[in-house]
Amino acid sequence: MPVGPIHRDLPSTAFFDGTARGELLLRRCTACGHLCEPSTMTCPSCTGRTFDATPAAGGGRVVSWTVVHTRNGAGTVRTPVALVELDEGPWLEGQLVDVEPDRISTAMGVRVDFERAEGGEAIPVFRIV
Amino acid sequence: MSDPVPAPHRRPVIAGLGITDMTRRIYGRTAPEFAVDAVRLALDDAGLELGDVQGLLTNAGITRGIGLSLQKDLGLRDLRLLSEIQAYGSSAGAMVQYASMAVSSGMVDVVVCVFADAPLQEGGGTGDAYAASRATPAGFSAIPYASGLRGAPSMYALAARRHMDTYGTTSEQFGAVAVAAREWAALNPLAQMREPITLADHQASRRIAEPLHLLDCCLVSNGAVALVITSGDRAAGLRQPPVHVLGWGQAHPGYVRERGSEFGLVSGATRSGPEALKMAGVTIQDVDVAEIYDCFTYTTVVSLEDYGFCEKGEGGPLAASGALGPNGTLRVNTGGGELSSYYLWGMTPLSEAVIQARGQGGARQSARHDVVLVSGNGGILDYHSTLVLSPHPHA
Numbered sequence: 001m002p003v004g005p006i007h008r009d010l011p012s013t014a015f016f017d018g019t020a021r022g023e024l025l026l027r028r029c030t031a032c033g034h035l036c037e038p039s040t041m042t043c044p045s046c047t048g049r050t051f052d053a054t055p056a057a058g059g060g061r062v063v064s065w066t067v068v069h070t071r072n073g074a075g076t077v078r079t080p081v082a083l084v085e086l087d088e089g090p091w092l093e094g095q096l097v098d099v100e101p102d103r104i105s106t107a108m109g110v111r112v113d114f115e116r117a118e119g120g121e122a123i124p125v126f127r128i129v
Numbered sequence: 130m131s132d133p134v135p136a137p138h139r140r141p142v143i144a145g146l147g148i149t150d151m152t153r154r155i156y157g158r159t160a161p162e163f164a165v166d167a168v169r170l171a172l173d174d175a176g177l178e179l180g181d182v183q184g185l186l187t188n189a190g191i192t193r194g195i196g197l198s199l200q201k202d203l204g205l206r207d208l209r210l211l212s213e214i215q216a217y218g219s220s221a222g223a224m225v226q227y228a229s230m231a232v233s234s235g236m237v238d239v240v241v242c243v244f245a246d247a248p249l250q251e252g253g254g255t256g257d258a259y260a261a262s263r264a265t266p267a268g269f270s271a272i273p274y275a276s277g278l279r280g281a282p283s284m285y286a287l288a289a290r291r292h293m294d295t296y297g298t299t300s301e302q303f304g305a306v307a308v309a310a311r312e313w314a315a316l317n318p319l320a321q322m323r324e325p326i327t328l329a330d331h332q333a334s335r336r337i338a339e340p341l342h343l344l345d346c347c348l349v350s351n352g353a354v355a356l357v358i359t360s361g362d363r364a365a366g367l368r369q370p371p372v373h374v375l376g377w378g379q380a381h382p383g384y385v386r387e388r389g390s391e392f393g394l395v396s397g398a399t400r401s402g403p404e405a406l407k408m409a410g411v412t413i414q415d416v417d418v419a420e421i422y423d424c425f426t427y428t429t430v431v432s433l434e435d436y437g438f439c440e441k442g443e444g445g446p447l448a449a450s451g452a453l454g455p456n457g458t459l460r461v462n463t464g465g466g467e468l469s470s471y472y473l474w475g476m477t478p479l480s481e482a483v484i485q486a487r488g489q490g491g492a493r494q495s496a497r498h499d500v501v502l503v504s505g506n507g508g509i510l511d512y513h514s515t516l517v518l519s520p521h522p523h524a
Contacts, residue, residue, distance in 0.1 A: 066286035
């Protein structure tokens with residue numbers, strides 16, 4: 001299935017401004033420089049609470065993955081979704097696009113891209129590299 | 130406090146248990162209606178009246194159907210303790226812990242703990258209803274759903290896959306957990322699914338979120354369970370044999386979402402288990418019966434490892450050995466668990482634990498039931514609680 005619609009809220013405003021221009025914005029702790037996943041409010045490395053937005057380079061690998069089965073009138077739709085570890089360290093869930101589900105395996109390299117549903121914000125998806 | 134064991138007359142006891150009928154799907158009733166039924170059943174079971182209740186703790190399920198207004202629905206007056214508790218699948222154990230502390234301190238003598246939920250709609254899919262109610266339309270927390278993940282099965286699928294990749298756990302080993310649960314359920318008149326299944330049935334059941342099949346998933350149910358917690362003194366004259374709450378613990382790991390996370394590999398049981406056993410003055414080798422939160426077959430596997438019933442990574446082979454069934458070496462999920470009896474969050478393992486500790490399990494009763502361990506697990510392994518129950522007070 002294609003990605004679903006999603007709206008921004010106050011904490012995610014900068015993030016979705018980033019995805020709109022093709023950037024996956026991580027949060028870089030201003031105290032220790034640790035690169036954190038985009039929703040982080042307290043740095044897991046130093047407990048710092050102020051961050052700069054830093055674009056991820058875009059590479060990562062599959063930590064784990066599933067193929068979600070949903071049923072509609074025509075049959076079953078298989079949607080592969082991965083838990084991805086970005087090269088910078090943070091984890092993020094994202095749909096795996098343009099891949100045959102039976103070819104997926106853990107530790108595969110991926111590269112971020114963005115897709116958006118009609119009327120929604122762009123969200124990160126991943127392509128096998 | 131130098132001595133964690135309260136004075137004998139204030140030691141906490143589970144004195145009443147009420148379970149609404151979940152042998153079939155019941156539609157058209159609300160969570161508060163189920164909750165009122167369960168509370169009245171629990172009080173009858175204990176030999177107490179509504180007027181004896183001094184404290185009420187509620188835990189709402191996915192539909193958020195019950196809360197503080199349950200006091201009014203029950204007609205309870207002049208309560209001295211009232212709160213909504215929410216720690217997802219660890220809530221049932223947590224409620225017993227808070228009630229036990231309230232009783233031990235002398236704050237109140239009789240506390241009722243209740244969980245109720247009614248997520249099933251006639252003609253609707255269980256997974257879809259459950260997933261949709263969790264979806265938030267905006268912000269970071271909505272990204273998993275927008276990406277195609279559909280609630281607990283897909284998130285647990287990610288956890289299960291990680292366990293499989295790391296330790297070599299297989300889908301067939303998960304299947305052995307499902308088969309064992311169904312064998313126990315066949316002996317439990319309270320269970321919804323009592324027809325035997327085979328490993329082949331498990332493998333042939335439709336996929337929900339790979340690697341999980343339908344038969345890896347629990348039975349979402351409409352219903353309620355309530356417990357009455359009181360002091361050892363008060364319980365002495367009541368209707369049922371007392372079930373002593375000997376030990377407890379909670380553990381909420383706070384998994385980081387970055388490199389090095391133990392997500393999927395280790396649960397909070399590694400911390401809450403030893404805490405609860407230590408408080409009870411027993412070891413894992415002393416546990417006669419283990420009632421383990423089994424929202425998915427994988428959850429049983431990872432929990433058994435983390436409590437120390439086997440080495441880390443050996444939960445799959447343990448299940449495949451047949452150890453978990455009625456003819457096995459362990460006494461685990463003796464009522465059929467959430468997989469085959471009913472899924473009322475942490476009340477499923479807790480209710481069966483009370484039945485086993487009392488020795489009222491009928492055909493499924495464990496001959497030895499001096500030490501009964503109860504495991505609650507919530508979120509995606511995020512929230513964990515453990516209880517140690519016994520028909521005997523602290524030695």
